[in-house]
Amino acid sequence: MKTISVVAPMYNEESLVNVYCEEMLKVADSLSDKYKFEIILVNDGSRDGTYAKMLEQHEAHPDNIAIVCLTRNFGLEGAVSAGLRSATGDAVIVMDADLQDPPSLLPQMITKWENGADVVTGSRIRRSNDGLFKKAGAGFYYKVLGSLSGKVKLEKSAANFRLLSRKACDMILSLPEVNSVFRVEVPFIGMKTDVVEYDRDKRYAGKTKYNLKSMIPYALDSITGISIEPLRRIALLQIIPLLLFIGSIVGMILTEDSFRSAWLVLFFASILVEVLLIAICVMAEYIGQIMIEVKGRPTSLIYEYKPCKNTKTDNKGT
Ligand code: UDP
Ligand code: MG
Numbered sequence: 001m002k003t004i005s006v007v008a009p010m011y012n013e014e015s016l017v018n019v020y021c022e023e024m025l026k027v028a029d030s031l032s033d034k035y036k037f038e039i040i041l042v043n044d045g046s047r048d049g050t051y052a053k054m055l056e057q058h059e060a061h062p063d064n065i066a067i068v069c070l071t072r073n074f075g076l077e078g079a080v081s082a083g084l085r086s087a088t089g090d091a092v093i094v095m096d097a098d099l100q101d102p103p104s105l106l107p108q109m110i111t112k113w114e115n116g117a118d119v120v121t122g123s124r125i126r127r128s129n130d131g132l133f134k135k136a137g138a139g140f141y142y143k144v145l146g147s148l149s150g151k152v153k154l155e156k157s158a159a160n161f162r163l164l165s166r167k168a169c170d171m172i173l174s175l176p177e178v179n180s181v182f183r184v185e186v187p188f189i190g191m192k193t194d195v196v197e198y199d200r201d202k203r204y205a206g207k208t209k210y211n212l213k214s215m216i217p218y219a220l221d222s223i224t225g226i227s228i229e230p231l232r233r234i235a236l237l238q239i240i241p242l243l244l245f246i247g248s249i250v251g252m253i254l255t256e257d258s259f260r261s262a263w264l265v266l267f268f269a270s271i272l273v274e275v276l277l278i279a280i281c282v283m284a285e286y287i288g289q290i291m292i293e294v295k296g297r298p299t300s301l302i303y304e305y306k307p308c309k310n311t312k313t314d315n316k317g318t
Contacts, residue, residue: 010079017041042069043067120194122162165191179221234277
Protein backbone atom coordinates (compact mmCIF):
# COMPACT_ATOMS: atom_id res chain seq x y z
CA MET A 1 0.00 0.00 0.00
CA LYS A 2 1.33 3.46 -0.91
CA THR A 3 1.96 6.06 1.79
CA ILE A 4 1.00 9.72 1.50
CA SER A 5 2.91 12.18 3.69
CA VAL A 6 1.25 15.46 4.54
CA VAL A 7 3.43 18.27 5.87
CA ALA A 8 1.71 20.99 7.91
CA PRO A 9 3.94 23.76 9.34
CA MET A 10 2.54 25.43 12.44
CA TYR A 11 3.62 28.50 14.33
CA ASN A 12 1.51 29.50 17.32
CA GLU A 13 -1.53 27.61 16.07
CA GLU A 14 -2.90 26.11 19.30
CA SER A 15 -6.45 26.85 18.16
CA LEU A 16 -5.90 24.87 14.97
CA VAL A 17 -4.02 21.69 15.89
CA ASN A 18 -7.06 19.65 16.90
CA VAL A 19 -9.38 20.76 14.15
CA TYR A 20 -6.66 20.35 11.50
CA CYS A 21 -5.90 16.82 12.68
CA GLU A 22 -9.59 15.98 12.83
CA GLU A 23 -10.12 17.13 9.22
CA MET A 24 -7.03 15.34 7.99
CA LEU A 25 -7.88 12.11 9.77
CA LYS A 26 -11.28 12.18 8.07
CA VAL A 27 -9.54 12.36 4.69
CA ALA A 28 -7.11 9.63 5.71
CA ASP A 29 -10.00 7.46 6.83
CA SER A 30 -11.93 7.95 3.59
CA LEU A 31 -8.88 6.78 1.60
CA SER A 32 -7.70 4.10 4.04
CA ASP A 33 -8.49 1.22 1.69
CA LYS A 34 -5.90 2.55 -0.78
CA TYR A 35 -3.35 4.61 1.13
CA LYS A 36 -1.57 4.92 4.45
CA PHE A 37 -1.28 8.47 5.74
CA GLU A 38 1.63 10.06 7.58
CA ILE A 39 0.51 13.49 8.78
CA ILE A 40 3.60 15.45 9.81
CA LEU A 41 2.93 18.37 12.14
CA VAL A 42 5.94 20.68 12.13
CA ASN A 43 6.18 22.85 15.22
CA ASP A 44 8.08 25.92 14.08
CA GLY A 45 9.15 27.19 17.51
CA SER A 46 5.63 27.99 18.75
CA ARG A 47 5.42 29.84 22.04
CA ASP A 48 1.82 28.89 22.84
CA GLY A 49 0.24 25.48 23.50
CA THR A 50 0.73 24.21 19.92
CA TYR A 51 3.36 21.61 20.80
CA ALA A 52 1.42 20.24 23.79
CA LYS A 53 -1.61 19.80 21.52
CA MET A 54 0.57 18.10 18.91
CA LEU A 55 1.84 15.63 21.50
CA GLU A 56 -1.74 14.80 22.48
CA GLN A 57 -2.62 14.14 18.85
CA HIS A 58 0.46 11.98 18.40
CA GLU A 59 -0.52 9.93 21.49
CA ALA A 60 -4.12 9.60 20.32
CA HIS A 61 -3.26 8.69 16.71
CA PRO A 62 0.19 7.10 16.73
CA ASP A 63 -0.40 5.43 13.34
CA ASN A 64 -1.04 8.66 11.48
CA ILE A 65 0.29 11.67 13.32
CA ALA A 66 4.03 12.38 13.34
CA ILE A 67 5.65 15.43 14.90
CA VAL A 68 8.74 17.39 13.96
CA CYS A 69 9.65 19.98 16.57
CA LEU A 70 12.16 22.65 15.55
CA THR A 71 14.47 24.22 18.12
CA ARG A 72 13.11 27.73 17.45
CA ASN A 73 11.06 29.66 14.94
CA PHE A 74 12.83 29.30 11.59
CA GLY A 75 9.99 30.69 9.47
CA LEU A 76 7.70 28.95 7.02
CA GLU A 77 10.44 27.93 4.56
CA GLY A 78 12.54 26.28 7.26
CA ALA A 79 9.48 24.46 8.61
CA VAL A 80 8.46 23.21 5.16
CA SER A 81 11.98 22.03 4.48
CA ALA A 82 12.12 20.14 7.82
CA GLY A 83 8.81 18.50 6.95
CA LEU A 84 10.04 17.45 3.50
CA ARG A 85 13.22 16.00 4.99
CA SER A 86 11.17 13.93 7.46
CA ALA A 87 8.54 12.72 4.99
CA THR A 88 8.78 9.04 4.04
CA GLY A 89 5.75 8.79 1.73
CA ASP A 90 5.50 7.90 -1.96
CA ALA A 91 3.92 11.32 -2.38
CA VAL A 92 4.31 14.36 -0.13
CA ILE A 93 1.70 17.08 0.22
CA VAL A 94 2.59 20.45 1.74
CA MET A 95 -0.29 22.55 3.06
CA ASP A 96 -1.02 25.36 5.50
CA ALA A 97 -2.49 24.18 8.77
CA ASP A 98 -5.20 26.85 8.99
CA LEU A 99 -7.52 24.98 6.59
CA GLN A 100 -7.10 27.73 3.97
CA ASP A 101 -5.77 24.89 1.82
CA PRO A 102 -8.78 22.55 1.99
CA PRO A 103 -8.07 18.93 3.02
CA SER A 104 -11.09 17.91 0.89
CA LEU A 105 -8.92 18.58 -2.19
CA LEU A 106 -6.40 15.89 -1.29
CA PRO A 107 -8.21 12.99 -3.05
CA GLN A 108 -8.24 15.01 -6.29
CA MET A 109 -4.52 15.79 -5.97
CA ILE A 110 -3.72 12.16 -5.27
CA THR A 111 -5.72 11.05 -8.33
CA LYS A 112 -3.75 13.49 -10.52
CA TRP A 113 -0.53 12.10 -9.10
CA GLU A 114 -1.68 8.53 -9.78
CA ASN A 115 -2.46 9.63 -13.34
CA GLY A 116 1.19 10.53 -13.86
CA ALA A 117 1.80 14.03 -12.49
CA ASP A 118 4.95 14.47 -10.41
CA VAL A 119 3.78 17.82 -9.12
CA VAL A 120 0.20 18.81 -8.40
CA THR A 121 -0.22 22.49 -7.68
CA GLY A 122 -3.09 24.01 -5.75
CA SER A 123 -4.04 27.14 -7.64
CA ARG A 124 -6.23 29.77 -6.00
CA ILE A 125 -8.83 30.86 -8.52
CA ARG A 126 -10.17 33.40 -6.04
CA ARG A 127 -8.82 34.94 -2.88
CA SER A 128 -12.21 36.29 -1.92
CA ASN A 129 -11.40 36.05 1.75
CA ASP A 130 -8.15 38.01 1.64
CA GLY A 131 -8.19 41.75 2.33
CA LEU A 132 -7.67 44.30 -0.41
CA PHE A 133 -4.11 45.02 0.72
CA LYS A 134 -3.15 41.34 0.72
CA LYS A 135 -4.72 40.76 -2.70
CA ALA A 136 -2.97 43.79 -4.23
CA GLY A 137 0.34 42.89 -2.57
CA ALA A 138 0.13 39.28 -3.70
CA GLY A 139 -0.86 40.35 -7.23
CA PHE A 140 2.19 42.63 -7.49
CA TYR A 141 4.49 39.98 -5.96
CA TYR A 142 3.45 37.29 -8.47
CA LYS A 143 3.70 39.75 -11.37
CA VAL A 144 7.25 40.76 -10.46
CA LEU A 145 8.24 37.15 -9.81
CA GLY A 146 6.70 36.04 -13.10
CA SER A 147 8.53 38.73 -15.06
CA LEU A 148 11.88 37.72 -13.56
CA SER A 149 11.59 33.96 -13.72
CA GLY A 150 12.93 33.48 -17.27
CA LYS A 151 12.67 29.85 -18.33
CA VAL A 152 11.16 28.76 -15.03
CA LYS A 153 7.40 28.68 -15.53
CA LEU A 154 5.68 29.97 -12.43
CA GLU A 155 2.14 28.89 -11.71
CA LYS A 156 0.34 32.17 -11.05
CA SER A 157 -1.49 32.31 -7.73
CA ALA A 158 0.07 29.12 -6.41
CA ALA A 159 1.70 29.16 -3.01
CA ASN A 160 2.78 26.23 -0.90
CA PHE A 161 -0.16 23.90 -1.39
CA ARG A 162 1.48 21.22 -3.55
CA LEU A 163 1.75 17.51 -3.96
CA LEU A 164 5.17 16.16 -4.88
CA SER A 165 5.96 12.65 -6.05
CA ARG A 166 8.82 11.00 -4.17
CA LYS A 167 11.06 11.79 -7.14
CA ALA A 168 10.06 15.48 -7.12
CA CYS A 169 10.50 15.68 -3.34
CA ASP A 170 13.99 14.15 -3.57
CA MET A 171 14.93 16.61 -6.30
CA ILE A 172 13.84 19.56 -4.16
CA LEU A 173 15.84 18.16 -1.25
CA SER A 174 18.87 17.78 -3.50
CA LEU A 175 18.99 21.53 -4.21
CA PRO A 176 21.91 22.80 -2.14
CA GLU A 177 20.77 26.39 -1.58
CA VAL A 178 20.19 27.85 1.86
CA ASN A 179 17.82 30.62 0.76
CA SER A 180 15.22 28.07 -0.25
CA VAL A 181 11.78 29.32 -1.25
CA PHE A 182 9.51 26.34 -1.79
CA ARG A 183 7.17 28.07 -4.24
CA VAL A 184 10.17 28.99 -6.40
CA GLU A 185 11.96 25.64 -6.11
CA VAL A 186 8.96 23.59 -7.23
CA PRO A 187 8.67 25.25 -10.66
CA PHE A 188 12.49 25.24 -10.92
CA ILE A 189 12.68 21.44 -10.91
CA GLY A 190 10.07 21.32 -13.68
CA MET A 191 8.61 17.81 -14.05
CA LYS A 192 5.11 16.91 -15.17
CA THR A 193 2.77 19.28 -13.38
CA ASP A 194 -0.98 19.26 -13.00
CA VAL A 195 -3.20 21.80 -11.28
CA VAL A 196 -6.21 21.69 -8.99
CA GLU A 197 -8.12 24.91 -8.63
CA TYR A 198 -9.80 26.08 -5.47
CA ASP A 199 -11.35 29.02 -3.78
CA ARG A 200 -9.24 29.99 -0.82
CA ASP A 201 -11.20 29.83 2.41
CA LYS A 202 -10.88 32.12 5.38
CA ARG A 203 -8.43 31.18 8.08
CA TYR A 204 -10.31 28.74 10.35
CA ALA A 205 -8.94 30.23 13.58
CA GLY A 206 -6.00 32.25 14.88
CA LYS A 207 -4.24 35.10 13.10
CA THR A 208 -2.13 35.33 9.95
CA LYS A 209 1.61 35.33 10.65
CA TYR A 210 2.30 37.69 7.79
CA ASN A 211 2.10 41.47 7.84
CA LEU A 212 3.80 44.02 5.59
CA LYS A 213 6.98 43.92 7.67
CA SER A 214 7.41 40.17 7.35
CA MET A 215 6.15 39.97 3.75
CA ILE A 216 8.80 42.30 2.31
CA PRO A 217 11.85 40.20 3.26
CA TYR A 218 9.93 37.11 2.12
CA ALA A 219 9.23 38.70 -1.26
CA LEU A 220 12.88 39.80 -1.57
CA ASP A 221 14.08 36.28 -0.78
CA SER A 222 11.93 34.83 -3.55
CA ILE A 223 12.94 37.51 -6.05
CA THR A 224 16.65 37.14 -5.40
CA GLY A 225 16.15 33.37 -5.28
CA ILE A 226 14.64 33.11 -8.72
CA SER A 227 17.17 34.96 -10.89
CA ILE A 228 19.90 37.54 -11.19
CA GLU A 229 17.64 39.57 -13.47
CA PRO A 230 17.25 42.54 -11.05
CA LEU A 231 21.03 42.98 -11.12
CA ARG A 232 20.93 43.01 -14.91
CA ARG A 233 18.13 45.55 -14.98
CA ILE A 234 20.42 48.15 -13.36
CA ALA A 235 21.59 48.63 -16.95
CA LEU A 236 18.27 50.28 -17.78
CA LEU A 237 19.25 53.20 -15.55
CA GLN A 238 21.83 54.19 -18.15
CA ILE A 239 19.07 55.77 -20.17
CA ILE A 240 19.00 58.68 -17.64
CA PRO A 241 22.58 59.98 -18.08
CA LEU A 242 22.25 59.29 -21.80
CA LEU A 243 19.24 61.60 -22.06
CA LEU A 244 21.04 64.21 -19.95
CA PHE A 245 24.06 63.92 -22.24
CA ILE A 246 21.96 64.50 -25.37
CA GLY A 247 20.07 67.31 -23.61
CA SER A 248 23.32 69.03 -22.65
CA ILE A 249 24.60 68.99 -26.26
CA VAL A 250 21.29 70.37 -27.55
CA GLY A 251 21.41 72.99 -24.77
CA MET A 252 24.94 74.04 -25.71
CA ILE A 253 23.98 74.48 -29.36
CA LEU A 254 20.77 76.37 -28.76
CA THR A 255 21.61 78.68 -25.84
CA GLU A 256 23.58 81.88 -25.66
CA ASP A 257 27.22 81.97 -24.61
CA SER A 258 26.48 83.00 -21.02
CA PHE A 259 24.49 79.77 -20.32
CA ARG A 260 26.82 77.48 -22.15
CA SER A 261 29.06 76.79 -19.14
CA ALA A 262 26.02 75.37 -17.22
CA TRP A 263 25.28 72.95 -20.06
CA LEU A 264 28.97 72.06 -20.12
CA VAL A 265 28.80 71.03 -16.46
CA LEU A 266 25.81 68.81 -17.25
CA PHE A 267 27.67 67.41 -20.26
CA PHE A 268 30.62 66.25 -18.15
CA ALA A 269 28.43 65.17 -15.22
CA SER A 270 26.34 62.93 -17.48
CA ILE A 271 29.49 61.34 -18.90
CA LEU A 272 30.77 60.74 -15.36
CA VAL A 273 27.49 59.18 -14.21
CA GLU A 274 27.35 57.00 -17.32
CA VAL A 275 30.89 55.75 -16.69
CA LEU A 276 30.02 54.96 -13.06
CA LEU A 277 26.87 53.12 -14.09
CA ILE A 278 28.77 51.03 -16.61
CA ALA A 279 31.23 50.12 -13.85
CA ILE A 280 28.35 49.20 -11.52
CA CYS A 281 26.73 47.08 -14.25
CA VAL A 282 29.96 45.16 -14.78
CA MET A 283 30.22 44.55 -11.03
CA ALA A 284 26.55 43.59 -10.83
CA GLU A 285 27.09 40.99 -13.54
CA TYR A 286 29.96 39.45 -11.56
CA ILE A 287 27.96 39.56 -8.32
CA GLY A 288 25.15 37.74 -10.16
CA GLN A 289 27.59 35.10 -11.36
CA ILE A 290 28.93 34.70 -7.81
CA MET A 291 25.37 34.18 -6.59
CA ILE A 292 24.74 31.50 -9.20
CA GLU A 293 27.97 29.68 -8.31
CA VAL A 294 27.39 29.94 -4.55
CA LYS A 295 23.82 28.71 -4.89
CA GLY A 296 25.27 25.61 -6.54
CA ARG A 297 22.05 24.58 -8.27
CA PRO A 298 22.48 21.85 -10.87
CA THR A 299 22.51 23.15 -14.44
CA SER A 300 19.90 20.57 -15.38
CA LEU A 301 17.96 17.76 -13.74
CA ILE A 302 17.56 14.37 -15.36
CA TYR A 303 14.11 12.83 -15.12
CA GLU A 304 15.03 9.45 -16.52
CA TYR A 305 18.15 7.82 -17.86
CA LYS A 306 18.21 4.53 -19.73
CA PRO A 307 21.69 3.25 -20.52
CA CYS A 308 22.28 1.03 -23.54
CA LYS A 309 24.22 -2.22 -23.50
CA ASN A 310 27.47 -0.52 -24.46
CA THR A 311 27.29 1.94 -21.60
CA LYS A 312 30.05 1.43 -19.07
CA THR A 313 28.47 0.35 -15.78
CA ASP A 314 30.02 3.18 -13.75
CA ASN A 315 28.15 5.83 -15.81
CA LYS A 316 25.08 6.77 -13.81
CA GLY A 317 23.84 9.35 -16.31
CA THR A 318 24.70 12.21 -14.01
N1 UDP B 1 3.97 29.34 9.66
C1 UDP B 1 5.09 28.72 10.15
N2 UDP B 1 6.15 29.50 10.58
C2 UDP B 1 6.11 30.85 10.51
C3 UDP B 1 4.97 31.47 9.96
C4 UDP B 1 3.91 30.69 9.53
O1 UDP B 1 5.16 27.50 10.22
O2 UDP B 1 7.09 31.49 10.92
C5 UDP B 1 2.82 28.50 9.22
C6 UDP B 1 1.48 28.88 9.83
O3 UDP B 1 1.31 28.29 11.10
C7 UDP B 1 0.50 28.36 8.78
C8 UDP B 1 1.27 28.56 7.48
O4 UDP B 1 2.64 28.71 7.83
O5 UDP B 1 0.21 26.98 8.93
C9 UDP B 1 0.80 29.78 6.72
O6 UDP B 1 0.83 30.93 7.57
P1 UDP B 1 -0.34 32.01 7.56
O7 UDP B 1 -1.67 31.31 7.53
O8 UDP B 1 -0.11 32.92 8.71
O9 UDP B 1 -0.08 32.76 6.21
P2 UDP B 1 -1.20 33.41 5.24
O10 UDP B 1 -2.16 32.32 4.87
O11 UDP B 1 -1.83 34.50 6.01
O12 UDP B 1 -0.40 33.89 4.05
MG1 MG C 1 -3.21 31.19 6.19
